[in-house]
Amino acid sequence: MPASRDSRQIDRSVTSFFNKWYKSMIELLEPWRWRDAKHSYAQAGEDLIVDFVVRAMQIDEVTYVDIGAHHPIQFSNTYLFYKRGFQGVLVEPDPELMASIRRVRPRDTCIEAGVGVQSATEARFFVMSTRTLNTFSEEEANRYEAMGTQRIEKVLPIPMVTLDQILAERFRDKAPTLVSIDVEGLDFEVLSTLDLGKRRPPIICVETLQYSETREEIKDTRIAQLMSDNDYFAYGDTYINTIFVDRVRWKSSGK
Template sequence: MKLLTRLLKSPRKISYSQCGEDLIVAFLLYGHLGLTKPTYLDIGAHHPVILSNTFLFYQNGSSGVCVEADPLLYAKIKRRRKRDTCLNVGVGASDAKSANFYLMSTKALSTFSEVESQRYSQYQTHTIQQVIEVPLVTINNVIEQYFDPFPNFVSLDTEGLDLAIIKSLDFERYRPQVFCIETVTYTEDKSEEKIQDIITYMKANNYMVYADTYINTIFVEQDSWLARKA
């Protein structure tokens, strides 16, 4: 609670996320759920600081697992986030051992989805720079190997595969208290759409929508919310 008070009273509320998602999640984890050093799983971590949903927590003493398929971005995360476990792999929704990863000229749009990479390439500002083969793991494998019993917070941003990954998660065994998931398609012609299937699936697994920044939706586990401290 002292950490939350310090964050809220600070004259500068610094967010590293795209739309302040980390501050919203911090209010949930520190304030409502009473956690002091929440653990996290950041899938599609992208960068150690910029557009990061987990750096705020790292900065305040937490640690977790960052998954990033881009070798150059992975190296940056590993250098900056020394307390974190960093994995240069992709998270798949099947038992496949590897997959093609499409490195885009705009790093934040790199994806395992060939369909999405081709769609991005239709915009003149984005091109496929390289296609590399990357090892795959499942989200269940990562949680089983690195958490006991599961992370408090999961951030998920994989440019097109988020729903498939969420559907592969064993919710009977693993109940992270908070998720932040990208729930809008990327476009440059204002034709973006909310991905309602993700929201519907999370609700079906007893997660409620706590906040929505339009780009990302923040979910909290229903039982954790009912047992909240404040």
């Protein structure tokens, strides 16, 4: 015998009540489900490696210098720490990208300039069709274009500062917790200007892989040698970037 209209209404009411109850329980339990989850904003999890090192070294206050910041969140080695309430210095020469950085990360100090390897106060900046490949290296810009899928969209005159200038003005005699360098083709040169005898960041993250569209990438072994010569060791490597840690500070933090 077919169900009465009243019984169908009761069934719908019970189903509706159960669905609402189930949804409310899921919303209640969701934070517990994800309470141990870790989200990375970096290109290949570099920020999570840095975060682990920071905790292992018992560093309570995180500061940073992000050279070649590019984007306030995406592919950022420092946004995880900004989100936790820390702040630092972001250096980005592309005016359009810097506008976005200033809007999203107002607590950070933003420097719209390039980091130079000499005393020049201005340099030519090659803006590529893929903005992550922007570079001050004309050789790199031409190499990207020769691959066939990239092009130089424009060349801008950009003011230059030195890494030591930034550290002296923003950190005085101290060093930031993290220095992150991603400057497409000039990473070794910029890193070489850092006077590690004067200021020693506990953690330095550097792009050590040369970009290629044919999977024929080359690791810049000069960077690892430079860091080893200055008593830093490679704590982690994501193939794209290498995270170096001050050996003396690492050993002393475990005592």
